[in-house]
Amino acid sequence: MRSAEELTRARRTRALEESLDVRPRPGTLSARFEVRNPRRETRYSVFLPAFPLRDGAMCNCTDFGRRGLGTCKHIESVLLWLSEHPNEGGPAPRSFDGRGFWGLVDASVDRVVALPNLDPVRAREPGSYLFEKARAPK
Numbered sequence: 001m002r003s004a005e006e007l008t009r010a011r012r013t014r015a016l017e018e019s020l021d022v023r024p025r026p027g028t029l030s031a032r033f034e035v036r037n038p039r040r041e042t043r044y045s046v047f048l049p050a051f052p053l054r055d056g057a058m059c060n061c062t063d064f065g066r067r068g069l070g071t072c073k074h075i076e077s078v079l080l081w082l083s084e085h086p087n088e089g090g091p092a093p094r095s096f097d098g099r100g101f102w103g104l105v106d107a108s109v110d111r112v113v114a115l116p117n118l119d120p121v122r123a124r125e126p127g128s129y130l131f132e133k134a135r136a137p138k
Contacts, residue, residue: 015077022081035074046078
């Protein structure tokens, strides 16, 4: 069985080998990026709540959700991109009262779980609050 370090290194290697397009997405509570794979025609959101640290990094891809490593090739590609573009990472982490925010996520989870014949694609809906719906205060 491979160690977590070896598995992380493998994802970093895949991030280097594949032609992934990283784009910052400003306007959320913390650093958010869209990672596109033009060859496979996929796109995923990467969220770095403790930017510039990698602590708490999240991605909405299946590898991140299934493996429990805390990383994936999309997160690794964002971190590599940030090493080359240090001034384009996004806002510094902010302290905020997350009670209202997590209430929205919890309500979304409750709605999705209550659906008859739960569609796996719909099960990802609660995560959209983290990636698309959580906007920085104005």
